[in-house]
Amino acid sequence: MPSLLGTVQHGSGLDPGRERIFTLPNQLKTLTRRFPIFPLSLALFAIVQVVSGAETVSEIPDLEAYRKHALTHEGDVAHGAKLFVDEQRAACSKCHSVDGSASKAGPDLFAVGDKFGRGDLVDAVLTPSATISPGYGTVIVDTKEGMEFLGIVKQTTDATLQLMGADGKLVSIATADIEKKRGSTVSLMPERLQAGLSLQEFTDLTEYLTTLKQPESTLVSSRAMPSFIPELAKPVTARPFFSQELKVPPGKVETGLTAIHQVPGLSNVFLVLHQRG
Numbered sequence: 001m002p003s004l005l006g007t008v009q010h011g012s013g014l015d016p017g018r019e020r021i022f023t024l025p026n027q028l029k030t031l032t033r034r035f036p037i038f039p040l041s042l043a044l045f046a047i048v049q050v051v052s053g054a055e056t057v058s059e060i061p062d063l064e065a066y067r068k069h070a071l072t073h074e075g076d077v078a079h080g081a082k083l084f085v086d087e088q089r090a091a092c093s094k095c096h097s098v099d100g101s102a103s104k105a106g107p108d109l110f111a112v113g114d115k116f117g118r119g120d121l122v123d124a125v126l127t128p129s130a131t132i133s134p135g136y137g138t139v140i141v142d143t144k145e146g147m148e149f150l151g152i153v154k155q156t157t158d159a160t161l162q163l164m165g166a167d168g169k170l171v172s173i174a175t176a177d178i179e180k181k182r183g184s185t186v187s188l189m190p191e192r193l194q195a196g197l198s199l200q201e202f203t204d205l206t207e208y209l210t211t212l213k214q215p216e217s218t219l220v221s222s223r224a225m226p227s228f229i230p231e232l233a234k235p236v237t238a239r240p241f242f243s244q245e246l247k248v249p250p251g252k253v254e255t256g257l258t259a260i261h262q263v264p265g266l267s268n269v270f271l272v273l274h275q276r277g
Helices: 002-012 017-020 025-034 040-053 061-073 078-084 117-127 199-210
Strands: 140-145 146-156 158-163 170-174 178-183 256-262 270-275
Touching: 061 117, 061 158, 061 199, 117 199, 140 158, 146 170
Parallel strands: none
Antiparallel strands: 140 146, 140 178, 146 158, 158 170, 256 270
């Protein structure tokens, strides 16, 4: 790995036109030295992908180009699934599980296609620090011995604190050894992961994320909308659980009846979302 850092720093073995892409070797060394559980492979991930994906930084599409293409084109679900688990490409599976186990550092993506729209999924990949899921904020721990650990808090007791880094490894730190603990507004998910993907590949990945939904056997709402909906023989009871004072800023969301989903485990209970923007 030091030799790779040297290659990045000095540009040896790279095409001349690509040398100016790499500007952060010393920062990378500092980062991995200060944060022992931050994997160097992820620190180098975006840079290495730039080499394979574009001659210069200027040739990489900007965020809006990725966003627009993913929102206006269909993707290949099967190819997107391969990119999700390919550790040399998107590498999403390093930090995200999709089976509901929440076993990795990032949020579990089981049924993420039910929870978020296509645009939200696109933005979550392009700007990971803009909105961080509750419980998945990055925590930095300073020990009394001068070490710094960075990761997601997985468990905390009176005696120990467990952090999980982006590599999925757990590190236990004795509470008595902690000098200071602080949160960060920067997501553990690296920025510019899309840089190693073409516009269509990014769209394929997005398409796959939209398919991560609850099995059809568990939710009536997974079925297609029927052409005819008969009138109910008995009226239903609607119980609001948000106060009327809760209002969404105009222009941010759709208005009217925007979603209806069966509550998992309850055969005759549905969650209805009616929004007034």
